[in-house]
Amino acid sequence: MSNKIRWGVLGGGGDSLIGVLHRVAASMFDAYQLVGGSFNPDVEVSTAFAKEIGIPTNRIYKDLNALVDAELSMPENERMQVISILTPNFLHFPMAKKLLESGFNVICEKPMTMTYEEALILQAIQQKNGNIFGLTHTYTGYPMVRQMKEMIANGEIGEVQKVDAQYYQGWINNLIHDKEQRNSTWRLMPEKSGISCCLGDIGVHAYQMLEFVTGKKIKSVLADLNHLYADNEMDIDGTVLLRLGEFTKGVLRSSQIATGEENNFTVAIYGKKAALKWEQENPNYLYLLEEGQPMRVLKPGHAYNSDVSLDGTKLPPGHPEGIFDAMGNIYKGVAKAVRGQEFHKSEFPGMTDGVRGMNFIEKAVKSHRDGNVWVGLE
Template identity: 45%
Template sequence: MTEIRMGMVGGGEGAFIGAIHRIAASLDGQIKLVCGAFSSDAEKSRRSGAGLHLPPGRVYSDYREMMQAEARLPAGERMHFVAIVTPNHLHFPVAEAALRAGFHVLSDKPATLSLQEALRLREIVNSTGLLYGLTYTYTGYPMVKEARLRIAAGQLGNVRKVVVEYPQGWLARAEEDGDNKQAAWRLDPAQAGISCCMGDIGVHAANLAEYVTGLKISSLCADLTAFVPGRKLDDDGSMLLRFDNGAKGVLMASQISTGEENAIRLRVYGDKGGLDWQQHEPNTLWLRWSDRPTEMLRTAAPYLSALTLSNTRTPGGHPEGYLEAFANIYVAFAGQVRAREDGVAPDDRSADCPGIEDAVRGMAFIELAVAASDSEQKWHSFPGY
């Protein structure tokens, strides 16, 4: 099996998400980190690369230098793809530079700073023919995949109601006024874009709802708020949703829900049954019926689908958590890269990876949510791109 070589932009010392990406990428032994531009500060990038035991010649002072230098290396040495783990405002320029240099891209979400950039990015991806992936992490959980397959098989019947929530409490106070860099850039419009809460976690909730149900949000009504005085971007939001099959939904995302810890939860109700999954108990998927007892499905059980089991690493009763879900996105994307290298079609597991259309749809959701909240009009139709 060909080892896939990865470069990274961002994620240097002191960064949170870069370490998560590196752990996820390395978990299955299929991907090797070979180079990086880990910070806009050249010395910080050098220290970060040294700490990761990379050769000094493969640690770059900025992403432009990295793309040019890697493209000059022999095909058997250069990176196959770049992982982008910077604040949002750099996602598009780094992805554009990588794609134009001939490298595939796997980016943290949201894909870009704006919808306009996302549309330009899609044009570049399509014109280069290269691969693009996005880390909508929660779609990587085994039982989320099982939920998607059960709904697709018609077990819940016609979906009528979707309830998705993502409460956090870490921004309940003015964390950005101190030395919390994660809070500071997420609440800075120049780096985060037009939304904090919806751009950071609300888009995850919307993507999870669409991924599991197989439906698309057709219109929404939104109410976004910046509760902490002085904030320029939202820290809380509530929405009513309409889906393309006529189903109705509710989405709540909040970063000021004091005491909550990434408590993402999805409930879906059809005319035959319902299901319930939440990240605090990720190994369990509940199926609810009106004519028989509630069922509890568990990760790694033999009655699960082949796709679910292929995304499961541990025996039953051992938690399949956030890092493993993240790693499933990386393994799927690496499978796409390997299939491209071998000139074959990707298998089902590799094909199940968020891509450029998810990227555009996510940015459209964020911009529509903000526009709807600013408007006195009740319902706003989801744009078709």
């Protein structure tokens, strides 16, 4: 029998971009074997998709309950070991809860849940059962993001004094101005998306990234969000002021109505001695800025990078890597954890990231609703 990790998937069928991303990522490093799942609420559609991608159909299930019941009836050395949740937001919590309670390891898309309270419930279950839980804040998988984190931790830029994250997209601009479309898109429906669209979808990436690379916790926020139309309940743009300490502050800007933008995610960390900047659309370049010195550009694959950065680099220097590779590094880290191997704490985001992310979303929305006031996260 194959020594690969037996992997199942919920959602992500058809032409789903996120489904392709996860399947390609899991295929890297030869660590996983896709054995089944439930790709679509219609089991016939799900079965047809399984045939299309070339996996057996005997473990294609009509829903989560059928999957759990069938898999638990199998010997432990045959059942699925890791299950990925690639469904719309409102299904993340009930699916993750059922899987964790049933003893499965989980990889989940973000946001982890619909509410902070749900996130705390999942955290308690995981702590009790000891499951591995990975959350796909994919950008942490980029080698130069990991290098950025290591350089900051080693004091190479000095004490952090200013942080700045921007995540701009323009895709909602194409539909928000049409009343019918803005009232029929699931991401703009609170019952399916949660209390936030923009912060919940992309702003939380920026929040997690700032805490990830700096190693610091954001302590309080002041948010000013934009809904653009009175009949739209969900934020589609927002600016959030941040306090990480008495003298460490910053700003987080996210938008889905930044006309013409594609996936413009940037992060800049300014220290006492130097600064580091990274851009998702040019992910193989990490910029180092120092007073009175020419800007330096660090690139992946070189010996000057940290061990965790080099571990996530698959190709020789000068060969660009991208989003599939970043997600592949997340899956690689989870595989190490599932197999009981030693792994670096930076290799995959987990439950704590999900809990803090949901707390950030709720507190930022509260800050806006209460009249743009400071709200503590701790």
